[in-house]
Amino acid sequence: MPDTPILEVDQLTLRFGGLTALDNVSFDIKEGEILGLIGPNGAGKTTCFNAITGVYKPTSGTIRFNGESLAGKKRFEITQAGIARTFQNIRLFPTMTALENVLVGADAQHTTGMFSALFRLPKHRREEAAGHDRAMELLRFMGLAKQADELAANLSYGDQRRLEIARAMATQPKLICLDEPAAGFNPQEKRILMDLIRKVRDRGFTVLLIEHDMRLVMGVTDRIVVLEFGKKIAEGAPAEIRDNPAVIAAYLGVEEEDAS
Numbered sequence: 001m002p003d004t005p006i007l008e009v010d011q012l013t014l015r016f017g018g019l020t021a022l023d024n025v026s027f028d029i030k031e032g033e034i035l036g037l038i039g040p041n042g043a044g045k046t047t048c049f050n051a052i053t054g055v056y057k058p059t060s061g062t063i064r065f066n067g068e069s070l071a072g073k074k075r076f077e078i079t080q081a082g083i084a085r086t087f088q089n090i091r092l093f094p095t096m097t098a099l100e101n102v103l104v105g106a107d108a109q110h111t112t113g114m115f116s117a118l119f120r121l122p123k124h125r126r127e128e129a130a131g132h133d134r135a136m137e138l139l140r141f142m143g144l145a146k147q148a149d150e151l152a153a154n155l156s157y158g159d160q161r162r163l164e165i166a167r168a169m170a171t172q173p174k175l176i177c178l179d180e181p182a183a184g185f186n187p188q189e190k191r192i193l194m195d196l197i198r199k200v201r202d203r204g205f206t207v208l209l210i211e212h213d214m215r216l217v218m219g220v221t222d223r224i225v226v227l228e229f230g231k232k233i234a235e236g237a238p239a240e241i242r243d244n245p246a247v248i249a250a251y252l253g254v255e256e257e258d259a260s
């Protein structure tokens with residue numbers, strides 16, 4: 001695994017009025033890595049995702065992707081630069097099919113403009129066909145090929161979560177940010193998801209993972225960053241994090257519940 005950081009978060013601070021949701025947080029993600037971002041409720045994990053993906057503007061600090069600052073970039077520009085995400089609460093298009101949901105993701109990477117699309121010029125049609133093939137391949141990869149023509153609203157909860165990941169992958173990102181992808185999963189579904197996350201990385205994606213389930217995080221990540229009350233309190237390999245007294249203290253009382 002090369003040691004080049006793909007994402008560099010440097011002294012990131014984000015305030016909502018008087019509340020400091022992120023306080024001078026710094027960490028890197030190396031290319032090809034699965035990095036876990038953990039911390040108790042309200043620690044600032046989702047805020048960190050929102051800052052990386054351009055939903056929130058940092059109060060101070062910088063975020064660089066492939067060496068280039070993301071400051072001032074719009075959300076779609078960040079997607080086009082190669083960062084995709086899923087959401088804690090599923091945000092699919094419920095009245096579109098599974099395949100159409102993935103195609104929407106693939107559309108973000110079209111290089112032909114409105115003119116080519118309107119007149120269905122050959123280049124646009126070629127892009128459409130390639131997008132369709134890629135979308136079907138992603139559905140197969142996520143175990144959703146049979147559900148391609150089902151409306152997203154009719155899919156099981158687990159399939160909807162997997163579809164979100166397929167849609168994020170369709171934008172052909174370099175970095176994929178997963179916000180609690182195992183929320184609501186049973187242990188068996190979590191095991192399948194862990195395998196899938198590893199396979200996502202094996203396909204060349206770098207993964208940033210927010211997850212509450214300690215067993216999943218410890219089992220799948222290469223490195224973990226721990227936030228508490230907006231501050232980074234620890235960073236290291238899963239085994240180091242598991243034995244870190246500050247992390248244990250931060251999780252005291254919730255560890256049992258979240259490990260189930």
Ligand SMILES: Nc1ncnc2c1ncn2[C@@H]1O[C@H](COP(=O)(O)OP(=O)(O)OP(=O)(O)O)[C@@H](O)[C@H]1O
Pocket residue numbers: 016019020021039040041042043044045046047048
């Ligand atoms: N848009 C917002 N406006 C005001 N406060 C916010 C906003 N978004 C988040 N916060 C606050 O910022 C803090 C960090 O929230 P955040 O959602 O990032 O935590 P989290 O670690 O993702 O928590 P959880 O595990 O519960 O999802 C919390 O105190 C939260 O209430």
